[in-house]
Amino acid sequence: MAAPVTVTDPADPRLHDYTDLTDVALRRRREPAEGLFIAEGEKVIRRAGDAGYAMRSMLLSEKWVDVMRDVIEETTAPVYVVSPAVAEQVTGYHVHRGALASMHRRRMPAPTALLAGARRIAVFEDIVDHANVGAAFRNAAALGVDAVLLTPRCADPLYRRSVKVSMGNVFQVPWTRLESWPHDLGTLRAEGFTVAAFCLSDRAITLDELAARDHDRLALLFGTEGDGLTPGALDAADVHVRIPMDAGVDSLNVAAASAVAFYATRPRPA
Secondary structure, three states: OOOOEEOOOOOOHHHHHHOOOOOHHHHHHHHHHHOEEEEEOHHHHHHHHHOOOOEEEEEEEHHHOOOOHHHHHHOOOOEEEEOHHHHHHHHOOOOOOOEEEEEEOOOOOOHHHHHOOOOEEEEEOOOOOHHHHHHHHHHHHHOOOOEEEEOOOOOOOOOHHHHHHOOOHHHOOOEEEOOOOOOOHHHHHHOOOEEEEEOOOOOOEEHHHHHHHOOOOEEEEEOEOOOEOOHHHHHHOOEEEEOOOOOOOOOOOHHHHHHHHHHHOOOOOO
């Protein structure tokens, strides 16, 4: 354990990991390249640690030092204590939760490593909104999804907003990125998964019909809220699926749609 160090200069290089957290484009470049991500809030920091992510440093306001005392005592990473004003100057926003941690990223596993023993997986194509990604991960954790696969252009689940919206559940659900899209869907099929694409195509069956088929291994594929799934993804899917709507509504937000689909298709008890 290293004793907490008070820092008063927002330009102190030791606070580099926390600078400009509101600049999405900058953080998208910096965080993966530098092998870090930011966990915000006590619960999220604890969940990241419990999931085995190693801490680089912690940034706390004074009143959070005692709250996080057990975490401080367990880490060898430096702990910097700053005033709320300094924290805002460094990060670019009011850090109302008062606790941030910079964590080491881990090497992403190969997709096949996540498929062994899995029965329900989610595949997200080009979901670029960090809040939607975070909400979808929270749904996956709550509703029994065994793994999440992301296409190359999907938003980063470890970006601060994704982690925050997920309430740290991005650390609970195994996930990785696909590299050759949509050809990777062939890998899922080779592993015995039926790929169900959620869309509004003319040949789509209802979610109830899909659930009734009770596939042993099922991959649920979701696209962007505006454009939906790409033609290549739709062609590669085994079945198209729609969620029946009332009141003239044609579709749900992707996070809401995933929750409905995960619940409806959860494996039945033996």
